[in-house]
Amino acid sequence: MSIESPLVRSRGLVKRYGDRVAVAGIDLDVARGEAVGILGPNGAGKSSTMRMIGCVTDVTEGELSVLGLDPRRDGPAIRERLGVCPQEDSLDMDLSARDNLVTYARYFGYPRSVARERADAQLEFMQLADRADSRMDQLSGGMRRRLAIARALVNDPELLMLDEPTSGLDPQARHLLWERLFRLRRRGVTLLLTTHYLDEAEQLCDRVVVIDEGRIVAEGPPAALVAEHAPREVVELRFDSDDLDAHADKLDQVGHRIEVLPDRILLYVDDGDAAVPAVYARGVSPTGVLVRRASLEDVFLKLTGRTLVEA
Numbered sequence: 001m002s003i004e005s006p007l008v009r010s011r012g013l014v015k016r017y018g019d020r021v022a023v024a025g026i027d028l029d030v031a032r033g034e035a036v037g038i039l040g041p042n043g044a045g046k047s048s049t050m051r052m053i054g055c056v057t058d059v060t061e062g063e064l065s066v067l068g069l070d071p072r073r074d075g076p077a078i079r080e081r082l083g084v085c086p087q088e089d090s091l092d093m094d095l096s097a098r099d100n101l102v103t104y105a106r107y108f109g110y111p112r113s114v115a116r117e118r119a120d121a122q123l124e125f126m127q128l129a130d131r132a133d134s135r136m137d138q139l140s141g142g143m144r145r146r147l148a149i150a151r152a153l154v155n156d157p158e159l160l161m162l163d164e165p166t167s168g169l170d171p172q173a174r175h176l177l178w179e180r181l182f183r184l185r186r187r188g189v190t191l192l193l194t195t196h197y198l199d200e201a202e203q204l205c206d207r208v209v210v211i212d213e214g215r216i217v218a219e220g221p222p223a224a225l226v227a228e229h230a231p232r233e234v235v236e237l238r239f240d241s242d243d244l245d246a247h248a249d250k251l252d253q254v255g256h257r258i259e260v261l262p263d264r265i266l267l268y269v270d271d272g273d274a275a276v277p278a279v280y281a282r283g284v285s286p287t288g289v290l291v292r293r294a295s296l297e298d299v300f301l302k303l304t305g306r307t308l309v310e311a
C-alpha cells in the first residue's frame with residue numbers, strides 16, 4: 001500500500017454554471033499507478049469533473065488537489081505534468097500528424113530535435129508511425145483519436161486523463177485504442193477516464209466511480225460493485241409486443257428482482273439457465289432470451305433506475 005499522497009484528491013467538489021449544478025459535491029482520490037473510470041450517463045457531470053481536474057475550468061466550490069498542487073493557483077504547473085485528451089479533439093487540421101505532436105511538445109519547451117523524437121516515439125506507440133506525414137482529413141476517426149492520445153503523451157505525463165476516448169468509434173477502432181490503453185496501464189501510467197462503455201471500464205479500471213446528476217452513487221473495483229449490487233446472472237427477455245408490464249406481472253418472484261425497460265425485461269437471478277424454464281412455465285413466451293453475467297450496467301440500473309447508454 002502506497003503512503004504517497006494521491007495524484008488527485010477532491011472533497012466536496014462542486015461545479016455550477018450559473019444556476020445549473022453540474023457537479024454536486026464529489027470526493028475522489030486517484031492514487032499513482034491506478035486506472036480509475038468515471039462512469040455516468042450524458043449530463044452526469046463527468047466532463048465538468050475532468051475539466052476541473054485538468055485545470056481548464058474553475059472550481060466553483062470544494063477542495064481539489066492535483067499532483068499535490070492547487071488548480072486555483074498552480075494551473076500552468078499542473079498542466080505541464082498532465083496529459084489531457086478532451087472529448088472534442090483539438091488537433092490542428094492544417095498540420096500533419098507528426099507536426100501536431102511536435103508543435104504541442106514545443107509548448108512544453110522541448111528543443112525541436114527532442115520534440116521530434118518524442119513525437120515519433122508516441123506515433124510509434126500509438127501505431128501511427130506510417131501516418132506521420134498524413135493530414136487530419138486523411139486519417140480515420142479512430143486514428144485521429146489515437147493521435148490525440150499520442151499528443152497527450154508527448155510530455156510524459158504523470159496522469160493521463162481521457163474524456164470518452166472511444167465514443168463514436170466503430171468496434172474495431174475501439175478495440176485498437178483500448179488495447180493501447182491496456183499497455184499504458186501496464187507501463188504504470190496513471191489513468192483517469194470517463195466512458196459510457198461499461199464493459200471496457202470493467203476490464204481496464206482498477207476502480208470505477210459511478211456518478212449520476214453530479215453525485216457519486218457507487219464506487220469501488222468493478223467486480224466488487226457487481227457482487228455487492230447484483231445477483232450473479234441476468235436473463236434478458238425480448239418481446240414483439242409493447243406491453244411488457246403485462247409479461248412482467250406474470251414473472252413476479254421468478255428472480256430476486258425484475259426491471260422493465262422500454263425494449264426488454266431483465267430478471268436478476270442466481271442461475272440464468274435454471275430460470276428460463278420458469279419463464280415459460282408462467283405462460284410468458286419471449287421472442288428472444290439471453291442469459292448473461294451481471295455487469296456494471298446492472299449496478300447502474302439498480303442504483304439510478306435508468307440505463308446508462310439509453311439514458
Ligand SMILES: Nc1ncnc2c1ncn2[C@@H]1O[C@H](COP(=O)(O)OP(=O)(O)OP(=O)(O)O)[C@@H](O)[C@H]1O
Pocket residue numbers: 017020021022023040041042043044045046047048049087
Ligand atoms: N459550459 C457550460 N455551460 C452551462 N452548462 C453546462 C456547461 N457544460 C456543461 N453544462 C451542463 O452541466 C451538466 C453536466 O455536464 P457535463 O458535460 O459535465 O456532463 P457529462 O457527464 O460529461 O455528459 P456527456 O457525457 O454528455 O459529456 C449538464 O447539465 C450540462 O448541460
